[in-house]
Amino acid sequence: MSAQILDGKATAAAIKSELSARVEALKAKGVQPGLGTVLVGDDPGSRWYVNGKHRDCAQVGIASLQRELPETATQEEIEAVVQELNDNPECTGYIVQLPLPKGIDTNRILALMDPAKDADGLHPMSLGKLVLGETGPLPCTPYAIVELLRRHGVQINGAHVVVVGRGITIGRPMPLVLTRKSENATVTQCHTGTRDLAAHLKQADIIVAAAGVPHLVKPEDVKPGAAVLDVGVSRDENGKIVGDVHPGVAEVAGWVAPNPGGVGPMTRAQLLVNVVEAAERAAG
Numbered sequence: 001m002s003a004q005i006l007d008g009k010a011t012a013a014a015i016k017s018e019l020s021a022r023v024e025a026l027k028a029k030g031v032q033p034g035l036g037t038v039l040v041g042d043d044p045g046s047r048w049y050v051n052g053k054h055r056d057c058a059q060v061g062i063a064s065l066q067r068e069l070p071e072t073a074t075q076e077e078i079e080a081v082v083q084e085l086n087d088n089p090e091c092t093g094y095i096v097q098l099p100l101p102k103g104i105d106t107n108r109i110l111a112l113m114d115p116a117k118d119a120d121g122l123h124p125m126s127l128g129k130l131v132l133g134e135t136g137p138l139p140c141t142p143y144a145i146v147e148l149l150r151r152h153g154v155q156i157n158g159a160h161v162v163v164v165g166r167g168i169t170i171g172r173p174m175p176l177v178l179t180r181k182s183e184n185a186t187v188t189q190c191h192t193g194t195r196d197l198a199a200h201l202k203q204a205d206i207i208v209a210a211a212g213v214p215h216l217v218k219p220e221d222v223k224p225g226a227a228v229l230d231v232g233v234s235r236d237e238n239g240k241i242v243g244d245v246h247p248g249v250a251e252v253a254g255w256v257a258p259n260p261g262g263v264g265p266m267t268r269a270q271l272l273v274n275v276v277e278a279a280e281r282a283a284g
């Protein structure tokens with residue numbers, strides 16, 4: 001038996017169509033949402049993600065403000081762009097594309113952003129709100145994962161979720177999102193230093209694989225019927241994505257979020273949700 005697909009492309013398209021109506025309603029009140037992006041350096045993957053975010057904005061009626069700096073940009077030059085977006089009234093929300101080049105203090109850049117314009121949920125104040133159970137923007141990929149599961153009817157309430165990874169955009173915030181009363185999951189956080197990862201994975205109703213280790217999750221590690229979301233990105237010698245989940249897992253799991261085509265497109269859609277929600281909050 002083969003797993004059902006958690007189709008991120010189709011689900012993202014549905015979310016974007018819902019957002020178009022909400023953007024129209026904002027415009028009718030005289031509010032034009034505008035997403036800013038800060039891209040530093042020439043990593044082709046980051047450029048692709050940022051261009052995709054602006055294509056999405058055009059589709060739903062959100063204005064775009066694109067800022068680019070060379071790989072050699074200094075901390076001060078990046079901070080000047082962040083300050084400009086903080087002060088720019090046309091920018092209602094923005095993101096700094098990660099990772100930043102080596103030598104740049106990422107946490108200092110994130111902390112300098114106006115928290116009211118944090119579209120990524122990665123400002124220390126937004127992460128603090130998440131810990132405290134207050135309303136604020138959620139980090140886009142954890143938000144995307146919850147929404148992808150919810151819209152496919154996969155039960156999160158009471159589920160045992162094993163998250164593999166501890167990076168800033170997924171692994172760290174994921175358990176905070178899943179253990180909120182509204183999601184009510186029980187979470188085990190694993191990472192590349194976990195002893196006997198397979199024993200933890202075997203217990204999971206839902207697996208979120210975000211370690212960046214090709215084919216880390218193998219078919220024999222997965223409980224039959226579990227939902228498995230592949231969020232790891234490694235590249236083979238031809239530049240093709242190799243995920244954290246072995247293709248054979250689809251024969252054991254009940255649900256699989258493929259990579260590409262699963263959580264990635266949903267991450268972009270949830271960024272737009274954050275932009276629209278912030279504009280709605282500001283419009284009152």
Ligand SMILES: Nc1nc2c(c(=O)[nH]1)N[C@@H](CN(C=O)c1ccc(C(=O)N[C@@H](CCC(=O)O)C(=O)O)cc1)CN2
Nearest residue numbers: 049095096097098099120140169260261262264265267
């Ligand atoms: N400031 C941020 N930086 C990064 C984030 C983030 O949420 N905020 N997440 C990732 C990159 N990312 C968004 O920025 C992202 C990753 C993947 C996709 C996506 O649609 N992927 C496609 C495949 C694309 C390919 O072939 O390379 C898919 O999964 O189908 C969108 C956005 C790190 N940085």
